[in-house]
Amino acid sequence: MKHKILFLCVGAWSFSLAACGVSSGSADLTEEAGLELAQAAIAASEQGDGAEDVNHADPAFVTIYIGSDDQFEEYLVEYTGEKTETGQVPVTELLSAMSELTGWNLDLADQVYSGRGGITVTFADTCTLLAQTEETMDATVQRDQVVLDSVKRTLQCWAVDPELGDPEKVDIWFCGPDGGDLNLTGTGRTLSSIEPYQQFPAA
Numbered sequence: 001m002k003h004k005i006l007f008l009c010v011g012a013w014s015f016s017l018a019a020c021g022v023s024s025g026s027a028d029l030t031e032e033a034g035l036e037l038a039q040a041a042i043a044a045s046e047q048g049d050g051a052e053d054v055n056h057a058d059p060a061f062v063t064i065y066i067g068s069d070d071q072f073e074e075y076l077v078e079y080t081g082e083k084t085e086t087g088q089v090p091v092t093e094l095l096s097a098m099s100e101l102t103g104w105n106l107d108l109a110d111q112v113y114s115g116r117g118g119i120t121v122t123f124a125d126t127c128t129l130l131a132q133t134e135e136t137m138d139a140t141v142q143r144d145q146v147v148l149d150s151v152k153r154t155l156q157c158w159a160v161d162p163e164l165g166d167p168e169k170v171d172i173w174f175c176g177p178d179g180g181d182l183n184l185t186g187t188g189r190t191l192s193s194i195e196p197y198q199q200f201p202a203a
Contacts, residue, residue, distance in 0.1 A: 062089050064098050065153040068146045069199075072153055075101055091119075094158055095151070104128045104147055109177040118171030118196060119155050125177045133186045140186035145200035148174065152197055171196035 059080045065072040077097045079089050089097075091112045099106045107124035114120075123129055129147060133140055151174075156167035175193040176182045182191040189201045 060087070060089050062094055062097055063154070063157060064094075064101055064150075065157060066102065066146070066150045067153070068142075068149040072150070077101060089158075091155070091158065094154065095121075098151070098154060102150075105131065106147075106151070110179065118173065119159065120173040120175060121151065121155070122175040122179055123177065123182060129182070130177075130185045135186070137187065141189075141200070144184050144187060144189075148191075148197060148200060173197065 059078050060083060061076045062079050064075045064077055066075060067073055077100075079093060079097060081089075081093055083089055092108070095106045095108070095112075098104065105126060105128045107126045108122060109124040110122040112119060112121055129144055133143075135143070152172045153167070155172055156170045159170045160167045173193060173195075174182045174191050174197050179193065181193045184190070189203070191197060191201065
């Protein structure tokens with residue numbers, strides 16, 4: 001599996017979506033255990049925000065997954081900002097790292113929440129998914145799918161290390177700016193806010 005080391009000081013850049021398979025961890029988690037890990041990760045992230053005793057000395061590397069369906073490339077991005085008391089990179093910083101890497105706008109309208117058995121992400125109206133575009137419908141559909149699938153996979157593997165468990169046990173919900181359904185501007189398609197994201201909706 002290919003790994004690429006990048007640094008956050010590098011601006012947004014164009015990248016290849018050449019895909020490689022991603023192997024799941026061999027250890028198996030029950031659904032309950034997987035969800036508890038996700039909730040614990042979010043809680044640790046929130047508790048670490050603004051903490052005075054966080055560790056700044058040692059840089060951390062976060063893994064960003066870019067791709068769609070079951071085909072992703074992994075990018076290791078160095079992070080040198082504040083970490084939680086357990087040494088974990090806050091989830092909002094993870095999304096910021098993805099934005100820096102890809103050039104996507106992943107602005108949030110609310111904090112990232114755990115609950116309902118997984119992680120809920122509420123996108124702001126300034127995000128790439130809700131921006132007007134001059135691209136063709138096919139190109140916009142491909143872009144939106146890659147954005148959503150990449151965010152989903154990255155958050156799942158942030159919550160549950162693939163080498164220790166099954167990230168797919170962690171459900172991801174996507175919401176629009178008002179906390180309701182996410183209406184994708186360029187494609188006219190809608191993602192339900194009350195059902196976890198499974199795959200990009202067909203026309």
